[in-house]
Amino acid sequence: MQNFTKYLKTKANIAEPEFELLIKKVELRNVEKGELLLRSGEVCRHSFFVENGLLRSYTVDDAGKEHIIQFGSENWIVSDRSSAFFNEPSDLFIDAVEDTKVVLISSDFINEASEISASFRNYNQIALQNHIRHQQKRINLLLSASAELRYMNFIKLYPDLTLRVPQWMIASYLGITPESLSRVRKELAHKNFKPN
Amino acid sequence: MNTKNIEIVVAPREPHYVGDGFRVHNFIPSGFRLDMERMDPFILLDYNSPFYFPPTEKPRGVSVHPHRGFETVTIAYQGKVAHHDSSGNSGVIGEGDVQWMTAASGILHKEYHEEKFSKEGGYFQMAQLWVNLPAKYKMSAPKYQGITNAQINKYELKNNNGFIEVIAGNYKNIEGAASTFSPVNMFNARIEEGGRADFSFPAHYNTAMLVVAGEINVNGTQTVSENHFVLFENKGEDFSLEATKKSVVLILSGAPLNEPIAAQGPFVMNTREEIAQAIKDYNLGKFGYLEE
Numbered sequence: 001m002q003n004f005t006k007y008l009k010t011k012a013n014i015a016e017p018e019f020e021l022l023i024k025k026v027e028l029r030n031v032e033k034g035e036l037l038l039r040s041g042e043v044c045r046h047s048f049f050v051e052n053g054l055l056r057s058y059t060v061d062d063a064g065k066e067h068i069i070q071f072g073s074e075n076w077i078v079s080d081r082s083s084a085f086f087n088e089p090s091d092l093f094i095d096a097v098e099d100t101k102v103v104l105i106s107s108d109f110i111n112e113a114s115e116i117s118a119s120f121r122n123y124n125q126i127a128l129q130n131h132i133r134h135q136q137k138r139i140n141l142l143l144s145a146s147a148e149l150r151y152m153n154f155i156k157l158y159p160d161l162t163l164r165v166p167q168w169m170i171a172s173y174l175g176i177t178p179e180s181l182s183r184v185r186k187e188l189a190h191k192n193f194k195p196n
Numbered sequence: 197m198n199t200k201n202i203e204i205v206v207a208p209r210e211p212h213y214v215g216d217g218f219r220v221h222n223f224i225p226s227g228f229r230l231d232m233e234r235m236d237p238f239i240l241l242d243y244n245s246p247f248y249f250p251p252t253e254k255p256r257g258v259s260v261h262p263h264r265g266f267e268t269v270t271i272a273y274q275g276k277v278a279h280h281d282s283s284g285n286s287g288v289i290g291e292g293d294v295q296w297m298t299a300a301s302g303i304l305h306k307e308y309h310e311e312k313f314s315k316e317g318g319y320f321q322m323a324q325l326w327v328n329l330p331a332k333y334k335m336s337a338p339k340y341q342g343i344t345n346a347q348i349n350k351y352e353l354k355n356n357n358g359f360i361e362v363i364a365g366n367y368k369n370i371e372g373a374a375s376t377f378s379p380v381n382m383f384n385a386r387i388e389e390g391g392r393a394d395f396s397f398p399a400h401y402n403t404a405m406l407v408v409a410g411e412i413n414v415n416g417t418q419t420v421s422e423n424h425f426v427l428f429e430n431k432g433e434d435f436s437l438e439a440t441k442k443s444v445v446l447i448l449s450g451a452p453l454n455e456p457i458a459a460q461g462p463f464v465m466n467t468r469e470e471i472a473q474a475i476k477d478y479n480l481g482k483f484g485y486l487e488e
Contacts, residue, residue, distance in 0.1 A: 163261075163262075182488070194482075
């Protein structure tokens with residue numbers, strides 16, 4: 001759990017005795033590509049820290065179309081908050097886009113870590129603010145931005161995902177059609193490609 | 197005679213699919229002791245051992261993807277594969293042909309089973325190698341060499357015991373068909389049962405072979421079966437092969453570049469910064485555009 005250890009020790013600055021206590025309370029799980037971690041309508045008490053690999057959360061509409069809410073690659077946390085923190089059935093599906101190692105984090109873990117470590121409490125607070133900031137930005141982009149601007153923000157946030165996920169998933173995340181995504185990429189190539 | 201001995205024989209790993217058209221055993225870099233540094237300048241070897249693909253209307257293959265910093269070499273043994281790239285090059289290679297694509301500063305390409313082959317179905321057998329480029333050529337212009345079997349010079353073994361196809365490099369003064377950016381030898385040795393061939397490469401060259409078909413005895417000491425890969429020691433220069441069954445052997449020997457390797461997905465550069473730049477350039481369309 002190299003990345004998760006780094007998350008607790010370096011980023012959240014948790015001291016060794018507390019770390020030893022907390023690391024026992026999480027569980028590492030291997031998830032195969034395509035395997036579901038959460039199905040809409042279920043309650044899931046865990047959040048998923050991505051040790052390595054790639055997860056996505058998404059909804060499926062009445063016509064069966066998938067809408068991707070979030071991708072989570074290494075060091076991201078993917079969860080359904082209503083399920084993990086409010087014990088309600090989830091609206092989301094979460095599955096693995098690649099073979100993935102996840103650390104299962106329960107809400108109790110977050111509470112306990114916050115109780116025993118002030119630095120974790122602070123870090124978690126900042127991470128939450130950051131998460132909300134991202135969500136606000138994403139809502140704004142989905143409501144008002146052009147397909148190109150949405151794509152430009154995507155490659156800044158997730159630089160290597162264009163190499164790891166199929167085009168239709170990126171289009172789904174951006175709320176545009178795969179054809180629009182192709183058009184955006186084609187226009188960028190026309191603008192930026194200089195043969196040598 | 198200063199004999200070059202076997203360092204290790206590597207069995208094929210469980211196959212995996214690249215796209216839906218290439219069912220490959222990876223040897224380099226995931227094989228035991230076959231990492232990029234050890235095999236330099238050969239940084240990847242995927243081998244599609246003979247596999248029957250049933251007929252299909254929609255050709256199987258790999259959709260548009262980028263490369264930067266190296267060359268991809270596809271050697272066809274059975275079946276046909278079609279290639280298109282963002283430099284405007286395209287071609288079909290079939291049995292005995294070789295496609296040598298220099299991605300260098302950046303290219304987008306797609307590789308599919310050829311249309312007629314897809315419709316009829318059939319046995320498919322290919323090797324794909326990635327050959328690293330020296331740092332000073334990594335950002336040079338992309339290039340494409342479609343090499344038909346007829347264009348590949350052949351050295352006849354004595355007593356009608358087969359021949360050596362010189363894809364790149366030099367074998368007993370027969371020049372290879374492909375041009376390379378660093379010293380690389382790549383041969384297909386097609387040897388009849390009981391036939392012999394000998395090879396000589398500088399000791400420091402990284403030298404290996406893949407038994408594509410048949411069964412081969414190396415230096416009269418060890419017999420290597422089909423689909424197995426042999427890495428030679430970096431000691432000695434000369435080794436000999438005797439085909440205990442009619443055989444095809446892919447022979448590889450190259451001068452190591454001895455430069456730092458930073459690799460991520462389809463990009464192989466010298467530093468992490470160059471990898472980050474490659475990803476950025478690809479995302480911004482600087483590799484050009486190719487329709488799916």
